[in-house]
Amino acid sequence: LPMRIATKEILQKNALAILSLLLFTYLALAQPAFADDMTTSQEGELDLSGYTRVFTDDFDTLDVSAYRCNTRWIAHTPYNGDFGDATFANPRPGFPFKTKDGVLRIEASKDYDGGWQKGNLSSQNTCGTGYTQQFGYFEARIKLPSGKGVWPAFWLLTTDDDGYRGELDAIEFYGHMPNKFQSAFKLHSLGTDIKEFGELKWLDVSEDQLT
Numbered sequence: 001l002p003m004r005i006a007t008k009e010i011l012q013k014n015a016l017a018i019l020s021l022l023l024f025t026y027l028a029l030a031q032p033a034f035a036d037d038m039t040t041s042q043e044g045e046l047d048l049s050g051y052t053r054v055f056t057d058d059f060d061t062l063d064v065s066a067y068r069c070n071t072r073w074i075a076h077t078p079y080n081g082d083f084g085d086a087t088f089a090n091p092r093p094g095f096p097f098k099t100k101d102g103v104l105r106i107e108a109s110k111d112y113d114g115g116w117q118k119g120n121l122s123s124q125n126t127c128g129t130g131y132t133q134q135f136g137y138f139e140a141r142i143k144l145p146s147g148k149g150v151w152p153a154f155w156l157l158t159t160d161d162d163g164y165r166g167e168l169d170a171i172e173f174y175g176h177m178p179n180k181f182q183s184a185f186k187l188h189s190l191g192t193d194i195k196e197f198g199e200l201k202w203l204d205v206s207e208d209q210l211t
Contacts, residue, residue, distance in 0.1 A: 048137065055131055059104035062097050066090040069127035078124040079165070084151070086116035097121075108150070116149075124159055132159050140170065150175030164189055180204045 063072040075091050082088045086108055089096045096119030098105040106119035124130040140154045152173050158166035167186040174181075184200035 046137070051137065054133070058102050059099050060102055062099050062104060064091050064097060064121065067126055069125045069129055071125075072131070073121045073123060074125045074130070075120055076122065076126075077120065078122050078126050078128075078130070078159075080126065082120075084118070086118040088120045089117040091119075106152075128159070138170065142171070144173045144181070145175060146178035147175040163191060179206065 057072070064075055065071040065073075066075050068074070075096075076082055076088050091097055095109070096107045096117065098107070106121070108116055108118040111117050122130070124132055138156065142152065142154060144152050150173075152171075154170040155172075156168040156170065158164075165188045167184075167188065169182070169184040169186070172182050172184070180202050182200055182202050
């Protein structure tokens with residue numbers, strides 16, 4: 001259950017997309033320079049033969065911190081904007097992240113005060129560094145748990161806001177609706193008059209397809 005990114009060109013300084021994950025996620029990423037370079041075989045498989053992998057995380061181990069700028073991942077959003085009814089937990093031994101046999105497990109549980117804590121991974125940190133990429137093919141292999149209140153997701157966010165923040169939701173899954181998930185792109189205005197623009201699609205699937 002790895003993470004991989006591939007590209008045809010060396011990335012430039014002003015790359016845009018960042019990766020942000022919630023709860024149970026195992027990923028893989030790949031990037032072309034241009035989406036038109038990607039072809040699909042008759043069997044429906046993507047042809048990535050012209051791509052060069054530029055990022056991989058096989059999750060044999062996990063290099064993560066709460067906010068430090070020298071780890072591969074941080075456990076909060078890079079824009080100091082954590083969200084949701086559950087708080088993002090600072091990583092500690094055994095929670096909210098566990099790795100075993102190349103599988104990353106991200107857990108949610110109640111704390112001593114009865115509030116919920118959850119896990120988040122972001123490849124960009126609050127220092128404005130970390131892994132970012134402008135164009136490409138991003139892939140995640142994810143097992144999605146069902147259950148009320150569960151909300152695993154695989155997101156891409158822009159790094160250079162200029163008054164707006166772009167968001168591409170590859171998948172958002174709500175555990176109380178185990179036979180569907182949503183994908184969306186959104187543009188959030190960050191001023192005093194906060195607005196959201198975008199498009200959302202729901203996709204119906206069977207439970208055995210959500211693994």
